Amino acid sequence: MxxxxxxxxxxxxxxxxxxxxxxxxxEGExxxxxxxxxxxxxxxxxxxAGLETPEEGFISIGGEVVFDSAKGIAVEPYHRDIGMVFQSYAIWPHMTVFENVAFPLRIRRRPAADIQQRVTRALEMVGLGDFRDRSSQQLSGGQQQRVAVARAIVHAPAVLLxxxxLSNLDAKLRDQTRAEIRKLQRELNVATxxxxxDQAEALSLSDRILVMHGxxxxxxxxxxxxxxxxxxSFVADVVGAANFLPVTGGTLPDGTVLRATGSGDGVAMIRPDRLFIGGTSDNNLNGTIRQRLYLGGHYEYLVAVGPSLLRVLSSVMVAEGAAVTLSFAAADCIILPAT
Ligand SMILES: Nc1ncnc2c1ncn2[C@@H]1O[C@H](COP(=O)(O)OP(=O)(O)O)[C@@H](O)[C@H]1O
Ligand SMILES: [Mg+2]
Incomplete structure (x- = not known):
């Protein structure tokens, strides 16, 4: 591990x-x-990373114990085999791109030739091969972020954090950089x-997701x-858009019995792209279109069903105010404990 x-x-x-x-x-995950x-x-x-000291617990990185409260072990951050990229990039403005990236090697006292070679390679990997002598102040946000990534990988750490x-990048650059991070991480085959x-980031990048709460x-x-x-319902909501209908014993407040996956009390969860306007399926609920948003190629509807407002994604065009049937399969209607 x-x-x-x-x-x-x-x-x-x-x-x-x-x-x-x-x-x-x-490794590589x-x-x-x-x-x-x-x-x-x-x-x-x-x-x-060793930037906080836990009260209790055990942490090992690349097989080396870096923290163990029981044994009083707490390895300094710069002796941990990690590379880290922060939201703020934390690029030093007074240094060139080269010197920023070289920093982890300098504090490890690597020979000059080794530094030249590794920094050049790291900058090439993030697409900044031509920027090595630039002042860091002349870089865009996206380029600064690449410098931060190059600096994190330059010493070939066992682990990337x-x-x-991506949260300071605009939407287009964020999507592009997300794909690049994944490609780079695969190439390096380093635990990350x-x-x-951001649910979309987690879903698209991850081998595994740990959903945290409190x-x-x-x-x-x-x-x-x-x-x-x-x-x-907490996890359902964190990992993607979700509709929730309160249920008792699998039954809606108005007495409608849902055909669902799971049973009991809580909420019935249905994803917006699993609700269909018109048609018939295992479940068919009457509703009224409250709002329609054009998203280019498809629409997002808010549909009132009894006291609930449901989000529906559909390529079908229906007028606001129209009475509709929402149909959905039992397999797409999951009964979960409410949180
Ligand atoms: N230095 C600190 N002193 C006191 N509380 C802190 C400190 N750092 C973080 N917290 C609190 O710890 C909780 C978790 O923070 P954080 O780990 O930054 O959350 P996240 O990254 O998931 O947004 C928050 O309630 C935050 O206010
Ligand atoms: Mg945070």
């Missing part, structure tokens, strides 16, 4: 921020920590922890597992 985190506890004063978190990451702001993603990452690295609150891991699994079979 490239990363082992066991029973990690981090407190600030009385507040427990990380509450017995455990996970393992295999990209694992996302996904969850809303404040759930403890950055704190977990900073504990792995990313903390919301990727912190994000300093704990609610669910972990492949993107398809957490998206397709969430354990509760």
């Amino acid at each position: 490239s990363i082992v985190v066991r029973d990690l506890v981090k407190r600030y004063g009385e507040k427990t921020i990380i509450d017995r978190v455990s996970f393992e990451i295999a 990209l694992v996302s920590l996904l969850g809303p702001s404040g759930c403890g993603k950055t704190t977990t990452l900073r504990c792995i 990313f903390d919301e690295p 922890v990727y912190v994000t609150h 300093g704990t891991i609610r669910q972990q699994g492949t993107p398809a597992e957490v998206y397709g079979t969430p354990v509760d």
